[in-house]
Each structure stands twice: as structure tokens, then as C-alpha cells.
Amino acid sequence: MVNFTVEQMREVMDHTDRIRNISVIAHVDHGKSTLTDSLIAAAGIISMGRAGNARFTDTRSDEQERCITIKSTGVSLYYEFAMEEEKEGYLINLIDSPGHVDFSSEVTAALRVTDGALVVVDAIEGVCVQTETVLRQALGERVVPVLMLNKADRVILELQLSQEEAYQSFCRTIETVNVHIATYQDEAIGKDLCVGPMEGTVAFGSGLHGWGFTLNKFAEMYCGKMGSEKKDKFLNNLWGDRFFNKKTKKWGKKQHSAEGKELPRGFCMYILDPIYKLFDVVMHERTEEWTAMCAKLGIKLNADERELRGKHLLKNIMQKFLPAAEALIEMIIKYLPSPRQAQKYRVETLYTGPMDDEAAEAIRQCDKNGPLMLYISKMVPTSDKGRFYAFGRVFSGTVATGQKVRILGADYVPGKKKDLTIRSIQRTVLMMGRATEMIDDCPCGNTIALVGIDQYIVKNGTLTTLESAHCIRAMKFSVSPVVRVAVEAKNPSDLPKLVEGLKRLAKSDPCVQCYTSSTGEHVVAGAGELHLEICLKDLQEDFCGFPLKISNPVVSYMESISGSSDHVTMGKSANKHNRIHFECHPLHEDLVTALETGALGPSTDKKEMARELVNKYEWDSDDAKKIWGFGPHGRISNLLVDSSKGVQYLHEIKDHVHSGFQRVCEAGALCEEELTGVAFHLMDATLHPDAVHRGAPQVMPATRRACLSAILCADPILLEPFFLVEIAAPETAIGGIYSALSSRRGHVFSEEQRPGQPILTVKAYLPVGESFGFDAALRAATGGQAFPQCVFHHYGPINSDPLADGSQANELVIEIRERKGLKSAVPTCSDYEDRL
Structure with missing residues (x-):
């Protein structure tokens, strides 16, 4: 029975300090959806008995069948929680996101509209490749993390680690998470985001069995009515190198007493010991002992529950002893920021306009009376075929049913009408997993779904009521459609x-x-x-x-060059009145990365750009000041530079030259794949004095031919995409892993032993073109012992000359050209270059 109403949720929406927007993020199969069930059950949406098995947020039939999350799902939950003395209503807008790397874009969309992240890590597997990826995405969006070490039941029942070994394993995992947080965290947030059990930002438990705890829970349990002073003192002894000497009744940092006797660690003695004992007596069916323990702990079981045995009984007892939802709710409400706190430092990464305009100020203050600024991060299919809910977050103002809004698309330019639509919102609804709840309006700081504007938005967009507003920044995904x-x-x-x-x-x-x-x-x-x-x-x-x-x-390949063009190439216009001369040079790897990530680009100040090119990349100062263009649109990695001297009418053809350059960036010389890492230098031009004879139809094709010819004279290369493959397997399966990778041109670069376990983690680069069917081949080669996780990593050169007959690159180029319906012969410089 749902224990809250829509009216209660709507009332909390006006109190920004009592709202938390969180994403649940993790590696695949680390238990996000099963853990989320505990929060759903605590809100009364499902029964506590079904928590862990229902996977409420897996709303699609194929998600339930495959047991993986495919689409991120939003659900708004209401809880009563006492932050100080009195209980108050809190609204948690939770989004359960996928863990499989192929659906990383869903994680990005979820993180954009949330301020906190519950990072779930398997206590046995530890931090995996996708854990690092989602953490990096979260910190890039200035989202604050808290940590849940999941599957602690397996540490006790399956690995059967001793208490000290379990503590050391937990320590290593927390340390690894903090290394990644320290590497990627943004200083602008103004505080250290590293997590720790003492700080209350780490919980331990089992999502499948629905139990979990923080150190605070045990400190409260033991201290009872001893007061906060004693509780805080006791809490400090529950983690780290704190050992209790029963003889002297004192805590210390030394593991051994003066007599050389080993002392118990605080965490093991007060936390793990009672849990281990409870597991032991229940699993060994020592009924009298577990009945006595339950009575001592105040755990009441009904007649049906007492008839249960093994893991079913253990789940019931542990859920009542240490409810996972209590630990998670405490962590989320106490240690994750409210929208009012988060938007103060997130506004710089969200808004593309000036940081002092009306929209930016309203976002910064999370002002519900300010202009509407709402970002749509994804489109959710409705039960009505072909229609979608536009799901997003209100960053300022209030969105209401019937309200007229300006819909700004990805190509919107302030002050112009391109990609701008003005429409009314038909309905505003709250996402509740599979269902929706209608509300009249929604103030800032909340996630919301809108009905009636889906035909005007492709993937994402900005909604506003302010005419001078700029767009909210487009999302950058960690995966590419390759x-x-x-x-x-x-x-x-x-x-x-x-x-x-x-x-x-x-x-x-x-x-x-x-x-x-x-x-x-x-x-x-x-x-x-x-x-x-x-x-x-x-x-x-x-x-x-x-x-x-x-x-x-x-597979999507790319083209580039490995050297500079050996001579200046020329393109003639069709009317023979205009000649354009080009040469090209490869760009430094770091410069390509800076262009792709947006650190340098069209929005960079020209003087700053020139300084960077001269000082860091040793460019000629004249060339650095005369950058004409960046290409291709959407994924900038090439430059157009004016290196000419004293050419008449040159600036009148600048746009036409730029259009020809863009065409070359989108379709290179070898097989019309996208071009990357090339700087085209316009060396000279001879132009007809009459503007009629040097228009776009004359200049664009000439530019294109000269650029393509320059590429073919500069040692062209073909780049293929590579996956980073992480494989966890026992030592006995290593031979099979190496043979499966080597047969597909894979390259192993790391092999690490997992601490305390007979498991090796192998990391390798695998060409995407060779990855089809790799999972099945690896399982066959290792007898089903190895589990691969592939994430797109980079584009790398194919080590052969595409212009040399019979080489691997040459055969690939011919295959791509035939598939695209081009002439099968690989072009040469003379095919494009015009001679004097």
C-alpha cells in the first residue's frame, strides 16, 4: 500500500531544501535495480517481501527477461525523515540507470538532471571499468557521490572471508573509489567529495536481501541513551585502526597488546561479529540460538516467517534488523545536496549564456518565481504508440499545464529563429516507474515529464519563457555510435x-x-x-x-594523415578562372583532444587560441592568428588555416572555401569516412576579378579537390575504433583469454591479480570490427569462466599503407568503397589534383 499521496509530494516540491535528485549508477550486475527495490518498498509501492526480486524500475519486458537495465527509469518517492528533532516530508526523485556500457548515454541523461549519485559497487568484484566510467561522468556533471558496498552477504556466505579479511576488502574498494573521485572531482564544488564510513557517506549491505547499514546505525544502537557525546566518541572507534583492549578497557591504534595478544578491531568486534554470528546460526539451523538473538535484538517474526529456513529466513531477519532503506535514506538526505545548494556550483557547467544574465541568476538561486529554464534530457515512449513524454529537470521558474514555452533545439542561436518553436504544454506528469501521476504545475528543483511537445524535440532541448535566454549545454556522451x-x-x-x-x-x-x-x-x-x-x-x-x-x-572508420603533404596541391574551378592552392599537416594528439573536448574551439577567444597554439604546439604566430574554420560540425578535430599572403578578393570567398573544407572533413579522400587530426593551409589563390565567376559553385569543388589531393600526398592512414576490454577470470582461464584475443588482433596491456582472490583482471584493446561474437568466442575458449566488458576507448591507426596494393588497410578501403557504391580503385593524388 502506497504510504503517501500526490498532494503530499506536491507540497514538498515548494520546499527546495527538502528535495533530493539522485541517480543510481554502477557497473553492470552490481545490483542497482535490486537495491533500488528497498527504497521503493520503504515508500510502500511494493511489499518488503518482494524487494530485491521485483526489480520495479526494470519496466520493459526485455529488461526483466535479460536481468539487465536498458533504459533509465525515474520514480518520485516521499519519505518522513527527522533531520533534527521533528520528522518532515522529503521528496526523492530517483533515477535507476543501466550499468551496461552500451547504454552509457542513458547514464549521462540521468546525471544531467540529478545532483547526487548513489554509486553501487559489488563488494566482491570491486571497482570495474564501468564503475570508473560512470564516476567520471558524474563528477564531470558536478554530481556528488555516496557509496554503497553491495552483496556483502556473498562475502560471508560464498567467499567465507574472515572478519579481518572482509574489513580489508571493504577498505581496498573504498580506497579505489576515492582514487577515482580525487582524480576527476571538480574544485568548483568547494569541498572534498571523497567518501568514507566515518563521514556517513558509505553504506554496507545486500540489495537482494534488502539489508544495509551505516556506522551511524550501529553507533546509535550501542549507545542508546548515552547521549551524543559518547555516541560520537564511539563512532570514531568503528572504522580504521582502532583496537579494543578488554583487559585495560581502552581503545588504541596498536593491533597487539603489551603481552603480544592480538586485539579485536572495532569494526569487526561491534559490527561484523553480530552479523557473522546471525548468519552462522540461521544457515546452520540452530533455531534456539537465532530465536534468542532475535529476542535480544528486538526482531519480531510472525508464525509464517518462523517456518522459513536458510536464505529466506536470513533475508527476513536481516531486513528487520538492518533495513537497507533506512541506511540509504539517511545517506541520501543527510549527505547529498538539495537543488538550491547544487545549482550554485552546477550553473557554470549547465548554462551556455553569460553567467550574470537573468536566466543564469535564476538557475543559481533555484528561483521558482524566476523565468522558466527547463532541460529535457530524454524522451520516454508512452503507452500511446509513437508518442513520447519529454522528461527533464526544472532548473528555474515553474512549469505548468497549458503554459506557453519557447522550445530551443540544439542549433538555436540567441536572437535568431532557427531551431526555435513556441508551443503550449498539454500536461505535466510525475514519472512513477511504469506509471505516471498528473500534477498541475512543477516548481524548480524537480524532475518532471511533459506531454504534447514531443514532436518539436528530437533527443533533448531547452524550454524557457525568457526571450533572451541561451540554451542549456548539450550532453557529452562517453560512448560513440561506432x-x-x-x-x-x-x-x-x-x-x-x-x-x-x-x-x-x-x-x-x-x-x-x-x-x-x-x-x-x-x-x-x-x-x-x-x-x-x-x-x-x-x-x-x-x-x-x-x-x-x-x-x-x-564499423565506422576514420581517416587521417601521418605526414605533411609533399607539395602544394592545386584545385581549378570548373570555369578555369580560379585556382586554389593547399597543403596539409597532421595535428598534435593533445591538440586534437583539446578540440574534441571543447577546451579549444570556435568559442575560444582568438588571442587565447593563438597563444595556446604558439606556446604549446609550436605553431607559426601568423598561422595561429588566421584560423578560418573548424570541422566537421559536431565533432571538431580539423582546422582550416589561411597561410596566404596578399591575395585579392580572398575574404569574399571565405565562406565557400569553408564549405568545401567541411565537405572534406565529413568525407575523406580514401573512402569518404570522417576525417580527423588534419590542418589544411590555404597557401595561395588566383581569383577572377568578377564576383559572378568566383561564386560557391566554382570555389567549393576546387577547394574540395585541392584538399583531398593534399591528403593523398601526406601519407594518408585509416583509423579503426578500439574497445577497452576488461576480463575477470580465474588463473586457469588465462590461456583461453589470450588465444581468443590474439585471434581477433587484441592487444593485452595489463594483467592484475585481484587482492585476496584467485581472480585475474585482464585489460586489452580490441578492434571494434573484430568484436562481433567475441563474448561467445571467449566463453567457448575459457569454458564459460571469463566475463568481458567492452567500452569504446579510442581510434587507432591500422599499421599498413592504404595506398599499397594487398595491404590490410588497402583491402579495407576497397571493401568500404564498394559498400558505398564508389569506384573500387583506391584514389591517388593525381585523381583529384589539377595540373598547371
């Missing part, structure tokens, strides 16, 4: 439905790309095999409703 398939309808008459279905698919997922290629194919691009499989399933079953023909998956 795996593609072409789709077509089996029946040609279904083509319009397919086009409509692809539009809906593009809305439904933050990362998927749907576009029509130059050959007329409808292409769907995803982050990996599983992501693509789920997207195609949704396309066929939900958005189209008919079977499709799907090509084999292919």
Missing part, C-alpha cells in the same frame, strides 16, 4: 512507415543515430552489439510494426 547497420522494409510500400519509425527511434534513445547515407540506405548506428540489437528490436516491434531486412553490422 557500429552501424542498414535497414530496409521487406515490402516497398512500407517505406513511409519505416522513415517515420526511424524518426521515433532517434527520439527514444539519446545516443542512437538514424540517417540516410549518400547511397540512399537507411542507417542505424549504435554504441555496440547489444545497443544495436535493442534499438532494432524497438524499431521493428514498437515503432514500425513489421519485419525489416537488416544488413550485417559494419
Whole structure:
């Protein structure tokens, strides 16, 4: 029975200090959804007996079947909690996010609209590759983390670690998490974000069995009515090197007494010991002993519960002894920031406009009476086929049913009408997992779903009532859509439905790309095999409703150069009146990274950009001051530079040259894949005096031909995407891992023993093109003992010359060209360059 009403939730929404917006983030299979069930059960939405097995936030049938979360799911929960003396109502807007790396974009979308993150780590596996990725994403969004060490029951029952070994294992995991937090945390938050049991920001427990605790829980239990002074003193002895000497009745830092006797550690003696004893007597069915322990601890079991045995009985007792929801709610409410606190330091990473304008000030103050600033982070499909809820967060102002708003898309420029729509909101609803609850309005600091504006937003956007407002910054994803398939309808008459279905698919997922290629194919691009499989399933079953023909998956390659062009290349216009001369040079790796991450780019001050290029990358000062353009749009990694001297009419053709440069960045010389890491220098130009004869149709093709020719004269290379693969397996499976990787051109660069366990963690780079079916091949090679986790890491060169007949790169280029319907012969410099 739900123990709160929508009216109670709406009342709390006006009290910003009593709102917490949190994401649950973790590596795949570390127990996010099972742990979230305890919070859902504490709010009365599901029964406590079902917590851990219901996986309430896995709302799709395929999520329940596969036992993994695919889409992030929002649910708003109301709790009574006493921060000081009196209990008050608190609203927790919780988003359960996926752990599988292919769905990392869902994690980014969840983190954008939340201020805190509950990081769940498997107490046995420890920090894994995706744990680090989601932590980095969270800290990049200035989201404050707290930690839950999950699956503590397995430490006791399966690994059967001694109390001291369990403590050391917990210590190592917390330390590893803090290393990552210290590496990526943003100083602007103004406090150290590292977590610790003493600070109350680490909980221990089991999501599946629904129990958990913080040190504070045990300190309160033992101290009872001894007062806060004694409780705080006692709390300090429950973690770290604090040992109790029963003879002297004193605490100390030394593990051995003066007589050489080993002293018990505070954490083991007061916390692990009673838990271990309870586990032991229940699992060994010593009924009298566990009955006596339950009576002493005040745990009441009904007649049915007393009939249970083994893990079922243990779950019931532990849920009553140490309810996980209590520990989590305490941690979330006490140690995670309210929207009013968080938006003070988050505004700089959120808002693209000036930090002193009306919108920025309203976001900073979390002002419900200010102008509306609302960010839509994802589109959630409704039960009405083809329609979506626009799910997001109100950062300032109040959004209401019937309100007229300005919808700003990704390409909106302040003061212009491009990508701007003005529409009214039909309804505002609260997301409650599978269900929704309608409310009239929603003030700032809350997550909300909107009805009636889905056709005006593709993936995300900004809603505002202020005419001068800028957009809220677009999200940066940790994964790239590098795996593609072409789709077509089996029946040609279904083509319009397919086009409509692809539009809906593009809305439904933050990362998927749907576009029509130059050959007329409808292409769907995803982050990996599983992501693509789920997207195609949704396309066929939900958005189209008919079977499709799907090509084999292919990989997105990139082109670049490894040297400078050996001579200046020339392009002539079709009318032979204009000549444009180019040469190209490779960009430094660090400069490419700076361009891709946005540290340098079109928004950087020109003087600052020139200084950086001259001082750090040793550019010529004249070239550094005359950067004409950046490309391609969306993923900047190439530069257009004016290195010419005294050319007449040059600035009149600047836009046409830039358009030709953009075309080259989008489709390189070898096989029309995206170009990266190249600087094109315009060396000279001869232009017709009459503007009619040097228009775009003359200058753009000439620029393109000269640039493509320059690439082919500069040792072109083909780059392929690589996954970082992390494989956990016992030592006996190592031979199988190496053989599976070497057969697919994988390169192992790290092999580490997991402390205290006979498990090795192998890290390797694996070409994405070789990754299809890798999971099955690895399981076959290791007898099912190895578990891989692949995350996109980087693009790396194929170590062969694409212009040399018979080389691996050459064969790949020919294959890509044939697939795209281009001439199968690999082009040479003379194919594009015009001669004098």
C-alpha cells in the first residue's frame, strides 16, 4: 500500500531544501535495480517481501527477461525523515540507470538532471571499468557521490572471508573509489567529495536481501541513551585502526597488546561479529540460538516467517534488523545536496549564456518565481504508440499545464529563429516507474515529464519563457555510435512507415543515430552489439510494426594523415578562372583532444587560441592568428588555416572555401569516412576579378579537390575504433583469454591479480570490427569462466599503407568503397589534383 499521496509530494516540491535528485549508477550486475527495490518498498509501492526480486524500475519486458537495465527509469518517492528533532516530508526523485556500457548515454541523461549519485559497487568484484566510467561522468556533471558496498552477504556466505579479511576488502574498494573521485572531482564544488564510513557517506549491505547499514546505525544502537557525546566518541572507534583492549578497557591504534595478544578491531568486534554470528546460526539451523538473538535484538517474526529456513529466513531477519532503506535514506538526505545548494556550483557547467544574465541568476538561486529554464534530457515512449513524454529537470521558474514555452533545439542561436518553436504544454506528469501521476504545475528543483511537445524535440532541448535566454549545454556522451547497420522494409510500400519509425527511434534513445547515407540506405548506428540489437528490436516491434531486412553490422572508420603533404596541391574551378592552392599537416594528439573536448574551439577567444597554439604546439604566430574554420560540425578535430599572403578578393570567398573544407572533413579522400587530426593551409589563390565567376559553385569543388589531393600526398592512414576490454577470470582461464584475443588482433596491456582472490583482471584493446561474437568466442575458449566488458576507448591507426596494393588497410578501403557504391580503385593524388 502506497504510504503517501500526490498532494503530499506536491507540497514538498515548494520546499527546495527538502528535495533530493539522485541517480543510481554502477557497473553492470552490481545490483542497482535490486537495491533500488528497498527504497521503493520503504515508500510502500511494493511489499518488503518482494524487494530485491521485483526489480520495479526494470519496466520493459526485455529488461526483466535479460536481468539487465536498458533504459533509465525515474520514480518520485516521499519519505518522513527527522533531520533534527521533528520528522518532515522529503521528496526523492530517483533515477535507476543501466550499468551496461552500451547504454552509457542513458547514464549521462540521468546525471544531467540529478545532483547526487548513489554509486553501487559489488563488494566482491570491486571497482570495474564501468564503475570508473560512470564516476567520471558524474563528477564531470558536478554530481556528488555516496557509496554503497553491495552483496556483502556473498562475502560471508560464498567467499567465507574472515572478519579481518572482509574489513580489508571493504577498505581496498573504498580506497579505489576515492582514487577515482580525487582524480576527476571538480574544485568548483568547494569541498572534498571523497567518501568514507566515518563521514556517513558509505553504506554496507545486500540489495537482494534488502539489508544495509551505516556506522551511524550501529553507533546509535550501542549507545542508546548515552547521549551524543559518547555516541560520537564511539563512532570514531568503528572504522580504521582502532583496537579494543578488554583487559585495560581502552581503545588504541596498536593491533597487539603489551603481552603480544592480538586485539579485536572495532569494526569487526561491534559490527561484523553480530552479523557473522546471525548468519552462522540461521544457515546452520540452530533455531534456539537465532530465536534468542532475535529476542535480544528486538526482531519480531510472525508464525509464517518462523517456518522459513536458510536464505529466506536470513533475508527476513536481516531486513528487520538492518533495513537497507533506512541506511540509504539517511545517506541520501543527510549527505547529498538539495537543488538550491547544487545549482550554485552546477550553473557554470549547465548554462551556455553569460553567467550574470537573468536566466543564469535564476538557475543559481533555484528561483521558482524566476523565468522558466527547463532541460529535457530524454524522451520516454508512452503507452500511446509513437508518442513520447519529454522528461527533464526544472532548473528555474515553474512549469505548468497549458503554459506557453519557447522550445530551443540544439542549433538555436540567441536572437535568431532557427531551431526555435513556441508551443503550449498539454500536461505535466510525475514519472512513477511504469506509471505516471498528473500534477498541475512543477516548481524548480524537480524532475518532471511533459506531454504534447514531443514532436518539436528530437533527443533533448531547452524550454524557457525568457526571450533572451541561451540554451542549456548539450550532453557529452562517453560512448560513440561506432557500429552501424542498414535497414530496409521487406515490402516497398512500407517505406513511409519505416522513415517515420526511424524518426521515433532517434527520439527514444539519446545516443542512437538514424540517417540516410549518400547511397540512399537507411542507417542505424549504435554504441555496440547489444545497443544495436535493442534499438532494432524497438524499431521493428514498437515503432514500425513489421519485419525489416537488416544488413550485417559494419564499423565506422576514420581517416587521417601521418605526414605533411609533399607539395602544394592545386584545385581549378570548373570555369578555369580560379585556382586554389593547399597543403596539409597532421595535428598534435593533445591538440586534437583539446578540440574534441571543447577546451579549444570556435568559442575560444582568438588571442587565447593563438597563444595556446604558439606556446604549446609550436605553431607559426601568423598561422595561429588566421584560423578560418573548424570541422566537421559536431565533432571538431580539423582546422582550416589561411597561410596566404596578399591575395585579392580572398575574404569574399571565405565562406565557400569553408564549405568545401567541411565537405572534406565529413568525407575523406580514401573512402569518404570522417576525417580527423588534419590542418589544411590555404597557401595561395588566383581569383577572377568578377564576383559572378568566383561564386560557391566554382570555389567549393576546387577547394574540395585541392584538399583531398593534399591528403593523398601526406601519407594518408585509416583509423579503426578500439574497445577497452576488461576480463575477470580465474588463473586457469588465462590461456583461453589470450588465444581468443590474439585471434581477433587484441592487444593485452595489463594483467592484475585481484587482492585476496584467485581472480585475474585482464585489460586489452580490441578492434571494434573484430568484436562481433567475441563474448561467445571467449566463453567457448575459457569454458564459460571469463566475463568481458567492452567500452569504446579510442581510434587507432591500422599499421599498413592504404595506398599499397594487398595491404590490410588497402583491402579495407576497397571493401568500404564498394559498400558505398564508389569506384573500387583506391584514389591517388593525381585523381583529384589539377595540373598547371
